[in-house]
Amino acid sequence: MPIKGLEDNAIKTSINTLNARLADTISVRLALKQAHWNVKGPNFIAIHELFDEVAARVATHEDTMAEQVQTLGGQAVGTAEAVVKATKVKPYPTDLVQSEDHIRAVCDRMADLGSRVRNAITEVTDAGDDDTADIFVDYSRQLDKDLWFIESHLGEAPKFA
C-alpha cells in the first residue's frame, strides 16, 4: 500500500537508510553484549549492568527501524550474514578484558554510530520523510545520553567547561 504524500524516491531513501543503520545498530548491540559478558576491573557491577541496559535500549530502536521499513513497504534486513556485509562499524575485539578498554572500545563505536544516525536524519529529511527523520532523532538523542553514561566512567573533564 502506498504511503500518502511520500514520493517513491523518498521511500526508497528511507528504506535504504533504515536498513543501513539497522546493520550498524546490530553490530553495536552485539559489541555491547561482548563487553557485558567479558568486562572485568574497577566498577565491575556498574559497568557490567550498564552495558546490558544500553544493549536493551539499542534493541528497541533496532526494532523501531526494522518495523518502519515494513511500514514503508520494504524488506527489513537483519540477519547475521547480511549485517557482516552491510555494517560500517569497526569489528569489536574479542580479547578485551579490562573495563577501561571495553569502555573506550564501546564509546568509540557508539560515537561513530551516533554520527551516522545524525547523517541519516539529514538524508531522510532532505528526501522529504519527516516521520523516519523523527525515528532517527529519537534514536540519536538516546545514543548521546547512553554515550554520556558509559563515557562518564572514565572520569575525564568536560570538553566545554
Ligand SMILES: [Fe+2]
Ligand atoms: Fe547478562
